[in-house]
Amino acid sequence: MKECPFGEKCYRKNPIHFGEFSHAHLDAIYEKGNGGGDYDIPDKYSSELIHTQLKLLEKVLPKPAAAKAKESSAAVPEAPRNAPTSRATASASSSSSSSNGIASTSSAAARDTSNLAKKQKLAERNIRDYIPVVVEKGGMAKKLERAAPYNMFLTAITDSKPTHQEPLSVTLQEILDESLGEIESSVQINFMVDIGWLLGHYYFAGILDKPLLVLYGDESPELLGIGKFKPQVTAIGVKMPTPFATSHTKMMLLGYADGSMRVVISTANLYEDDWHNRTQGLWISPLLPAMSEDADTAAGESLTGFRQDLMLYLVEYKISQLQPWIARIRKSDFSAINVFFVGSVPGGHREGSVRGHPWGHARLGSLLAKHAAPIEDRIPVVCQSSSIGSLGANVQAWIQQDFVNSLRKDSSPGGKLRQMPSFKMIYPSFNNVSGSHDGMIGGGCLPYGKNTNDRQPWLKGHLQQWKSSDRHRSRAxxxxxxxxxxxxxDQSVNWFVLTSANLSKAAWGSFNKNASLQPCLRIANYEAGVLFLPRFVTGEETFPLGNNRDGVPAFPLPYDVPLTPYLPDDKPFLMDYLQG
Known part of the structure; x- marks a missing residue:
């Protein structure tokens, strides 16, 4: 068995990983213990994490005594060791014969039925060992249909039971559910990818043997050379032009056996913690059918130009393995999509004559200026993200001069002197995090540091706490x-953006300040999001807020309104609190 490349720093908590990789430090503790949770864990390790990993070892590599006990009792079957091998593994033949090779039809059928029932129970138990929130298969298509016209979901929260049944909660297994289509191939573009965890989900979805292209941003030793062990997987690290730039997009392209496809834009990394007790957002496209070979090249585009913008975005990666998918997108009918694609790609970008500004906050501004209904200046711009960049010495430096200046735009005729709308930023306070489902560890997804915060004390006056009681996620x-x-x-939403982009210059871009040059927006990251504009989604000027309006469902904001400002004693959660 191969040694885990992360060694003592391994944070994995899934049985499949422990069936494929050995861990010398865990093995040493495991051998000395007598099982049943009785282990002597050295002080230098996180007791809770190591204990969880040892419990997984008990399932994957049971000690002889424990194995005998399991054989002689009706204990829960152990999780599958090296489960992601092939689709056939999950549906092995259950037929049997008598010792002389002849069995009656009735007894063989009875044994087949009995074996099938046992295997179904085994699969159910194993998936619940691996995935904390399991929703009955086959219902995702109807759930997506009921989520129209917004198709926007939040991830189910392990420790918030009401979210398990919420109509607008979703799990990764549901996204892969066969009711949405029989997946024949897929693309996962993401920053952090735990490939063992992801393949575990593909295994339980019955698509482990299907071609999978992974584009990843964060370094991951497990993805290097994965094709040697899993030939159906192609993993490519996205090369960035500058050291601190990030391939931060979270996107799925799902191709179905009937030639159709689907696009998913997400905020969640592909590893366990992000789908556990963290609030994540996802937009799931309608089914996008394949068009006939002789269809006009302009046919099948959405009113929002989503297909063209998505293709232009994917071309920016300059990765040959994406070419078949770009060709597939070009030949798919995107006309049912009612949102705009808003992306960021690294480099310097200037306004064009056809699309206006192509990327970043300037692209969002171009779309709002063209399509957003007039908005009163007093309506604030409300931002919310899981990290905050270096924004400058005051609110004018970048927030007002660049960012809010783009986001305040609408289709009002020119000539009127406009005021700068106020800026509000939702970011968890220290108390929000300490009272979360995971306590202080819940702040592990909030990498805002003291050094940056100390340079922008003005920001606190704009901060709002994280509250999501209506969606049962205040502690997520x-x-x-x-x-x-x-x-x-008037209980209305003017527009809404769901995206991978945090509030930072790297994600959204910053204009050069050289007056002699045509304005150039410099962006560091790859990011992807969607813009919901009422005129394209519901045909009205605004979305309803809070309650349905004339049959139009309320827009599903992820947090409570009105917002809750920071109190004088409140302080933003900083990553430094977890480091000593």
Whole structure:
């Protein structure tokens, strides 16, 4: 068995990983213990994490005494060792014969039925060992249909039971559910990818043997050379032009056996913690059918130009393995999509004559200026993200001069002197995190540091706490990123953006300050999001807020309104609190 490349720093908590990789430090503790949770864990390790990993070892590599006890009792079967091998593993033949090779039809059928029932129970037990929130298969298509016209979900929260049944909660297994289509191949573009955890989900979805292309941003030793062990998987690290730039997009492309496809834009990394007790957002596209070979090249585009914008975005990666998918997108009918694609790609970008600004906050501004209904200046720009970049010495430096200046735009005729709307930023306070489902560890998805915070003390006056009682997620720290303007007075939402982009110059871009040059927006990261504009989604000027309006469902904001400002004693959660 191969040694885990992370060694003592391994944070994995899934049985499949422990069936494929050995861990010398865990093996040493495991051998000395007598099982049943009685282990002597050295002080230098996190007792809770090591204990969880040892319990997984008990399932994957039971000691002889424990194995005999299991054989002689009706104990829960152990989790599958090296489960992701092939689809056939999950549906092995259950037929049997008598010792002389002849068995009656009735007895063989009875044995087949009995074996099938046992295997179904085994699969159910194993999936619940691996995935904390399991929803009955086969219902996702109807759930997505009922989520129209927004198709926006939040991830189910392990420790918040009401979210397990909430109509607008979703799990990764549901996204892979066969009711949405029989997946023949897929693309996962993400920053952090735990490939063992991801393949575990593919295994339980019955698609482990299907081609999978993974584009990842964060270094991951497990992805290097994965094709030698899993030939159906192609993993490519996205090369960035500058050292501190990030391939931060979270996107899925799902191809179905009938030629159709689907696009998913997400805020969640592909590893266990992000789908556990963290609030994440996802937009799931309608089914996008394949068009006939002789279809006009302009046919099948959405009114929002989503297909063209998505193709232009994917081309920016300059990765040959994406070419078949770009060709597939070009030949798919995207006309049912009612949102705009808003992306960021590394480099310097100038306004064009056809699309306006192509990327970043300037692209969002171009779309709002063209399509957003007029908005009163007093309506604030509300931002919410899981990290905050270096924003400058004061609110004018970048927030007002660049970012809010783009997000305040609408289709009002020019000539009127406009005021700068106020800026509000939702970010968890120290108390929000300490009272979360995971306590202080819940802040592990909030990498905002003391050094940056100390340079921008002005920000505290704009901060709002994380509250999501209506969605049962006040204690589930937000890794979601969203931007909006809404009017509490008339209970309306003017527009909403769900994206991977945190509030930072790297994600959204910063204009050069050289007056002699045509304005150039410099962006460091890859990011992807969707813009919901009422005129394209519901045909009205605004979305309802809070309650349905004339048959139009209320827009599903991820947090409570009105917002809760920081109190004088409140302080933003900083990553430094977890480091000593």
């Amino acid at each position: 720290m937000p890794h979601i990123k969203s931007y909006t303007r809404y009017n509490l007075a």
